[in-house]
Amino acid sequence: RGGKEDSRGALVVLEGLDRCGKTTQSIRLVANLEKLGHSAELWRFPDRTTSVGQMISSYLSNKSQLDDHTIHLLFSANRWEKRSLMESKLKSGITLVVDRYSYSGVAFSSAKGLDIEWCKAPEIGLLAPDLVVCLDIPPEKAAERGGYGGERYEQLEFQKKVGQNYQVLRGPTWKIIDACLPMEDVEEQLQEMVLDCVKTCQEGKPLSCLWS
Numbered sequence: 001r002g003g004k005e006d007s008r009g010a011l012v013v014l015e016g017l018d019r020c021g022k023t024t025q026s027i028r029l030v031a032n033l034e035k036l037g038h039s040a041e042l043w044r045f046p047d048r049t050t051s052v053g054q055m056i057s058s059y060l061s062n063k064s065q066l067d068d069h070t071i072h073l074l075f076s077a078n079r080w081e082k083r084s085l086m087e088s089k090l091k092s093g094i095t096l097v098v099d100r101y102s103y104s105g106v107a108f109s110s111a112k113g114l115d116i117e118w119c120k121a122p123e124i125g126l127l128a129p130d131l132v133v134c135l136d137i138p139p140e141k142a143a144e145r146g147g148y149g150g151e152r153y154e155q156l157e158f159q160k161k162v163g164q165n166y167q168v169l170r171g172p173t174w175k176i177i178d179a180c181l182p183m184e185d186v187e188e189q190l191q192e193m194v195l196d197c198v199k200t201c202q203e204g205k206p207l208s209c210l211w212s
């Protein structure tokens, strides 16, 4: 229990609606962790660099059309193709800050009307995050922020449904930060939560799998 040999990095996931500030905050968080002497990497899903990721990217920019179930499974496959690397990085002591994960997968696809349990099924067995931080923002506020970039899901009515689905998914590893606070305040709250989590993983908290 808590032996040094069980020490590992933390799997930290940031979730939230489009334009909630996740990407900015995840970049800052990794920089701050490194400044404090922790090894940390920034990951994001979809990972558009793989061949599956390129199919997703083309779909998101409306360059291709796919059935709703098919694109859901591609998002999931994109996480599965990274699972073993994720596990080895964590075991080598690197903390991973992940910009979107399975919760985006389920919240976005079920906002199209797909059954939520069906959406969760292909995510079962992926690594479970140690901490999920949701940057909470009213959909109307998010829409005002510099406008949406024109990708497929960046529409107010759709984002409202996604927000409702996030609420359904909230579990015991979830923490909420008010994304309307000044950026520095969000950054500070986030760092405090994550440092706590990094500590418990260093002390040997075992890795677990979704969906739990």
Ligand code: TMP
Pocket (backbone or CB within 6 Å): 018, 045, 046, 060, 075, 076, 099, 100, 101, 102, 104, 105, 106, 108, 109, 151, 153, 154
């Ligand atoms: P991004 O803007 O963070 O790169 O995400 C692209 C879009 O893809 C965003 O609207 C959320 C959506 N998405 C899904 O629909 N399913 C998923 O599994 C993930 C990771 C993202």
